[in-house]
Amino acid sequence: MSKVKVMAFSVSIDGYGAGPEQSIDNPLGIGGGELHRWFFPTRAFQQMTGGEGGSTDVDNEFAERSFANIGAWILGRNMFGPVRGPWLDDSWKGWWGDTPPYHTPVFVLTHHAREPLVMNGGTTFHFVTGGIEAALAQARDAAGDGDVRIGGGPATIRQYLRAGLVDEMHLALSPVLLGRGELLLEGIDLREAGFACTEHAATATATHVVLKR
Numbered sequence: 001m002s003k004v005k006v007m008a009f010s011v012s013i014d015g016y017g018a019g020p021e022q023s024i025d026n027p028l029g030i031g032g033g034e035l036h037r038w039f040f041p042t043r044a045f046q047q048m049t050g051g052e053g054g055s056t057d058v059d060n061e062f063a064e065r066s067f068a069n070i071g072a073w074i075l076g077r078n079m080f081g082p083v084r085g086p087w088l089d090d091s092w093k094g095w096w097g098d099t100p101p102y103h104t105p106v107f108v109l110t111h112h113a114r115e116p117l118v119m120n121g122g123t124t125f126h127f128v129t130g131g132i133e134a135a136l137a138q139a140r141d142a143a144g145d146g147d148v149r150i151g152g153g154p155a156t157i158r159q160y161l162r163a164g165l166v167d168e169m170h171l172a173l174s175p176v177l178l179g180r181g182e183l184l185l186e187g188i189d190l191r192e193a194g195f196a197c198t199e200h201a202a203t204a205t206a207t208h209v210v211l212k213r
Helices: 030-037 042-049 057-063 132-143 152-162
Strands: 004-012 016-018 070-076 104-107 125-129 147-153 168-174 196-202 207-212
Touching: 004 030, 004 057, 004 152, 016 030, 016 152, 016 168, 030 168, 057 207, 070 132, 070 152, 104 132, 104 168, 104 196, 125 132, 132 147, 147 152
Parallel strands: 004 147, 004 168, 070 104, 070 147, 104 125
Antiparallel strands: 004 016, 168 207, 196 207
């Protein structure tokens, strides 16, 4: 059976998975981009954004692993865009432009229905109003033998953790302090949930930790 994974999710030293005040100018919240300093220079990031080159070090190995065997994604609505409330029109098509980096079906959690959005490169956004378990069931069907990746944001990951639906997590602990924003593991007891650290590696820009149940 396919696994449900949180992969390459960056967290600050003080536990924040996103900065405050998300906007078009600050899609990761104020200061949120600092969490991903380990990721941006990697070959994996350069390839997913249409660039060339990039590092091939330990950071890149973890970045590449985060895309391996992923057959579908699940995103919270904030990960799709800053639009709140009902969809007034279909003009907003996500943060990534015409060719998002997912290249699979993506299931977006929302309270407001919207028709599926077909993008270039194999990405189709499906908007799910039935909650996290409905989204997971649809993602599993779409993924086939592939795994389902919970892309975030922090609130979405917490929901899946509380429901006991996450099998594996790779967190990249970035050496930055945000001070405020959205805490990733607020109210979550990973030990009680059955997680244990199975792998860790430190680089100049992140400490990578793999947790499995």
